[in-house]
Amino acid sequence: xxxxxxxxxxxxxxxxxxxxxxxxxxxxxxxxxxxxxxxxxxxxxxxxxxxxxxxxxxxxxxxxxxxxxxxxxxxxxxxxxxxxxxxxxxxxxxxxxxxxxxxxxxxxxxxxxxxxxxxxxxx
Amino acid sequence: xxxxxxxxxxxxxxxxxxxxxxxxxxxxxxxxxxxxxxxxxxxxxxxxxxxxxxxxxxxxxxxxxxxxxxxxxxxxxxxxxxxxxxxxxxxxxxxxxxxxxxxxxxxxxxxxxxxxxxxxxxxxxxxxxxxxxxxxxxxxxxxxxxxxxxxxxxxxxxxxxxxxxxxxxxxxxxxxxxxxxxxxxxx
Numbered sequence: 337x338x339x340x341x342x343x344x345x346x347x348x349x350x351x352x353x354x355x356x357x358x359x360x361x362x363x364x365x366x367x368x369x370x371x372x373x374x375x376x377x378x379x380x381x382x383x384x385x386x387x388x389x390x391x392x393x394x395x396x397x398x399x400x401x402x403x404x405x406x407x408x409x410x411x412x413x414x415x416x417x418x419x420x421x422x423x424x425x426x427x428x429x430x431x432x433x434x435x436x437x438x439x440x441x442x443x444x445x446x447x448x449x450x451x452x453x454x455x456x457x458x459x
Numbered sequence: 460x461x462x463x464x465x466x467x468x469x470x471x472x473x474x475x476x477x478x479x480x481x482x483x484x485x486x487x488x489x490x491x492x493x494x495x496x497x498x499x500x501x502x503x504x505x506x507x508x509x510x511x512x513x514x515x516x517x518x519x520x521x522x523x524x525x526x527x528x529x530x531x532x533x534x535x536x537x538x539x540x541x542x543x544x545x546x547x548x549x550x551x552x553x554x555x556x557x558x559x560x561x562x563x564x565x566x567x568x569x570x571x572x573x574x575x576x577x578x579x580x581x582x583x584x585x586x587x588x589x590x591x592x593x594x595x596x597x598x599x600x601x602x603x604x605x606x607x608x609x610x611x612x613x614x615x616x617x618x619x620x621x622x623x624x625x626x627x628x629x630x631x632x633x634x635x636x637x638x639x640x641x642x643x644x645x646x
Binding site for chain 2: 349354372387391398
């Protein structure tokens with residue numbers, strides 16, 4: 337059973353990590369569309385998978401969040417990646433299976449996973 | 460939607476947009492009466508009587524990308540499929556309370572599902588807000604579980620609740636501590 341004691345241990349670990357880290361506006365942002373359309377299409381497990389993957393890899397310069405409907409409901413779940421200084425990349429029809437590749441390829445490696453982007457979709 | 464926890468995630472978004480500071484989600488099962496009652500209560504901007512009356516109509520929405528809004532209609536449908544109902548009480552400037560009543564053992568009653576993921580995402584994506592989730596089973600002896608992000612934040616002592624490790628913790632804290640109740644009472 338998870339206890340609040342475990343949260344205290346986690347806090348102590350994160351506090352020492354944060355002391356080492358420089359915080360700033362240079363974070364990579366991953367936003368998952370979580371309006372009704374996104375949720376119905378399976379956005380929640382996608383967001384959870386991003387959170388778990390980022391936590392597992394201990395990536396400290398990445399922020400995962402949610403956004404509303406951007407009007408392309410037929411492509412949900414939609415994920416937008418903002419790397420500071422670069423153009424936004426929009427991944428569509430995401431699934432939890434595709435998350436590891438986006439994190440390792442794009443977030444860590446800096447190479448956009450073209451096959452999952454909206455540009456490679458033929459509507 | 461295949462889990463009530465997805466409906467909850469969805470309609471809690473209305474509370475976020477309403478500028479709520481505290482959102483309280485309560486799931487109360489009374490096995491002896493075969494009932495399951497879900498309430499989502501916020502202290503946001505609320506609605507006037509006219510908007511509240513139209514809120515469950517799919518052709519009324521606050522969104523700007525199109526003219527349909529399906530959040531509350533989906534929840535109402537899920538409750539209705541079991542012979543239950545949904546009610547919205549709201550007051551402009553005070554907040555909104557949505558109550559959905561289900562027949563617990565009805566074959567069409569959608570399972571509660573992964574409340575851990577729902578609470579972790581709500582808390583992590585809206586760190587300036589607070590969320591309370593209470594699951595209780597009423598019977599000869601009441602059994603319950605409560606998550607209050609104010610308690611979590613007190614322990615975190617400045618570590619952001621949006622940290623991926625913290626969100627993962629919240630999800631498993633909720634799920635591990637409620638799994639027994641959910642299985643025992645088939646919630």
